[in-house]
Amino acid sequence: MSVYDEVTLWSFMFLLAGAVGQTVIYPFTSTCAVKRSTLTLLCSFTPLKSFNEGGREVPLKIVRVRWCQNHELCQGTTPSVYDSKSTKNDPRYQYLGDMKTNCTLQIRDVQERDNRTFRFRMEADNAAGHYTNRTGVNVRVVAGTKMRIISSSEDKKFRGNETVTLLCTSVCTFHQLEVTWFKDGHALSETGLSLHLGPLTAKDSGNYTCALKANQNTLSEPYSLQVEAGADVNLPLIVGVVFGVLLAVITLILILFIIKRKLAAAEDQSAAGGEMEQKHPDQTYSIIMKPAKPEEEEEAHQQGTSQAVEDISYAAVQFKPKKQKSRHMEDADEAVVYSSLASRG
Missing domain, CATH: 2.60.40.10 (Immunoglobulins)
Structure with a gap:
């Protein structure tokens, strides 16, 4: 009941x-x-x-x-x-x-x-x-009856992290019994009718028995429990380790990507600066120079004209004809040159 x-x-x-x-x-x-x-x-x-x-x-x-x-x-x-x-x-x-x-x-x-x-x-x-x-x-x-163990699972072979409950019972079911549990002949601390085991590890493998605490003659037949070797793996620990490794790998990839982006940006900026200096030096200089005033422009124009005349005179002086001129013609040319020089003065 x-x-x-x-x-x-x-x-x-x-x-x-x-x-x-x-x-x-x-x-x-x-x-x-x-x-x-x-x-x-x-x-x-x-x-x-x-x-x-x-x-x-x-x-x-x-x-x-x-x-x-x-x-x-x-x-x-x-x-x-x-x-x-x-x-x-x-x-x-x-x-x-x-x-x-x-x-x-x-x-x-x-x-x-x-x-x-x-x-x-x-x-x-x-x-x-x-x-x-x-x-x-x-x-x-x-009198003289033996206790018996009933398992919550029909299997006697288990994998790690599974659970199982063993029940110590007898032919009498309408009263509470105080029992002693044993594993491989060694008494356990549990005294209740049920023994809960789990999460199971390889250390839980062994032969379990139970008996009335006041009558060891009621010792049950052994119940053999086996936990498969290597099956008691700590799944939460594995998940944590895998997650940690993945996080470290992702972090490293992000760091390398950021460094690569920064290096590429620095190279592009350097290349752009060199190209501007090569292609537009005069333009850059003209932007830096202050615009001239009208009076300064007129003076520059006059100086430019004088410079042009001087260049022409200098060219005339340096020019050497292929044919030898006559003395009369040389005197005429010298007079022209002299008049030009005199006008500059």
Whole structure:
């Protein structure tokens, strides 16, 4: 029965108890226990709140609770396994309930003599409030049984990072067991019925067994678990390393690309500057020079004209005719030259 079903059953029982008044409810009327294990008998009760006496309502209060073996009424001098009025109760029987609604009994270190029917009785400050549920709980004690391991997976070979849960159980399923887990004969710290393993690594390979903590004779048959060698690779670590390498490579490529772009830009700028100097030196000089004023332009024009005349005179002086001139002609030429020079002065 699942936890949800158990809660539903208890809720229904409490509603029923409220409807009919005085009740004692056992969720399970039959159960079994492995010898030397711990067994819990769940129980709840609803006492009678009051009774009618001579036409008036008299309130009731529970003053005593008892658990007995086999006796149907559990009253009077009947031996009890637990009696709230007694100081000589067997310590193996622990009352986990109270005097109001909870009557749960726990049996520790179950023995073969506990193979009985257990019944709960409540007693009030007036006999009208006494009540025993005769149905009781039938306990069956199993001796010499072996525990067994059930796996959450049908496979016994696993790969790294997988998970598996091992369950230590017996023929009795209606009680909680305190067990000891072993791996290759060495005790583990876990004491619950289930052992969760994962993420698996090669170190988890081995033979697992379990037994009742109070009875090592219940040791189960070994469950062999194998994790494939080399399969316990840390996937997140690999992903991180690969990502880091890719990031480094991309960063290096970007740096090289930026450097190449900068070098190319520098070369283009240098080439453009040299070409401008070669193709347009006069133009560059003319841009730098300050434009001349009109008076300066006129003076320059006159100086240019004088320079032209001087060049012509100089050319005439240096010119040598191919044929020898006569003396008369030489005198005439010298007069022309002299007149030219005189006009310059």
